[in-house]
Amino acid sequence: MTPDLAAAGCFSLDGEDLPFQPGDSILQAATRAKRYIPHLCWHPEFGAHGSCRICTVKVNGRVGAACTTPAAAGLEVQSHTAELDKQRKTLLQMLFVEGNHFCPSCEKSGNCLLQATAYQLGMEGPHFEEFYPDRPVDASHMDLLLDFNRCILCELCVKASHKVDGKDVFAMGGRGLDTHLVLNSASGKLVDTAMALGDRAADICPVGVILPKRRGFVIPIGQRRFDGQSVAEQVEDGPK
Ligand code: FES
Numbered sequence: 472m473t474p475d476l477a478a479a480g481c482f483s484l485d486g487e488d489l490p491f492q493p494g495d496s497i498l499q500a501a502t503r504a505k506r507y508i509p510h511l512c513w514h515p516e517f518g519a520h521g522s523c524r525i526c527t528v529k530v531n532g533r534v535g536a537a538c539t540t541p542a543a544a545g546l547e548v549q550s551h552t553a554e555l556d557k558q559r560k561t562l563l564q565m566l567f568v569e570g571n572h573f574c575p576s577c578e579k580s581g582n583c584l585l586q587a588t589a590y591q592l593g594m595e596g597p598h599f600e601e602f603y604p605d606r607p608v609d610a611s612h613m614d615l616l617l618d619f620n621r622c623i624l625c626e627l628c629v630k631a632s633h634k635v636d637g638k639d640v641f642a643m644g645g646r647g648l649d650t651h652l653v654l655n656s657a658s659g660k661l662v663d664t665a666m667a668l669g670d671r672a673a674d675i676c677p678v679g680v681i682l683p684k685r686r687g688f689v690i691p692i693g694q695r696r697f698d699g700q701s702v703a704e705q706v707e708d709g710p711k
Pocket of ligand 1: 526
């Protein structure tokens, strides 16, 4: 990068000079410039969570999360390298075996960011031994189903319920491998929370945990969000 471009407020992503705005993370600036950096727990509406590490890049040679690292003039960022994509694929494989992700039978198939990212990174199998955890399904609510088997702990539902819906229906419980989503009701069931079908939290889940009932296949397989266009192409073609 030339000193002029650094002074103009640009950083380099995979050798290309990108502008950024004050307060941008590397991932925000890259997304605005329609450059795809793989990510799961980051959302343009709710900002960084920094937990999945799929967005890991090299910043001036040091490893960091693109969603939490501030963009700064003159930074040299590497994202699309064989080494980083291999690490991302390994993280994805760990996420897949840690939960129960059976894409062919999941009604979120084709609309799932985890699945789309796995396709994007060429993940062909789980590689690691499956955990097959015993997790419940909560079908208590009239309009919404919760399938905890697919949770990737991104906390987007926690943020959406708190910040947009003002309800705090969801929170995280447990620690380490036992970390899991919990519900804000005495029974621990969704039906006893204030959750409603129209809540922002009801449609924020990037995977198949929070599902509206009776709509599973209204949009047929083959016509879903990622069926016609990859996750990278959707960033490169315009805002999400
Ligand atoms: Fe950056 Fe998940 S998107 S850590």
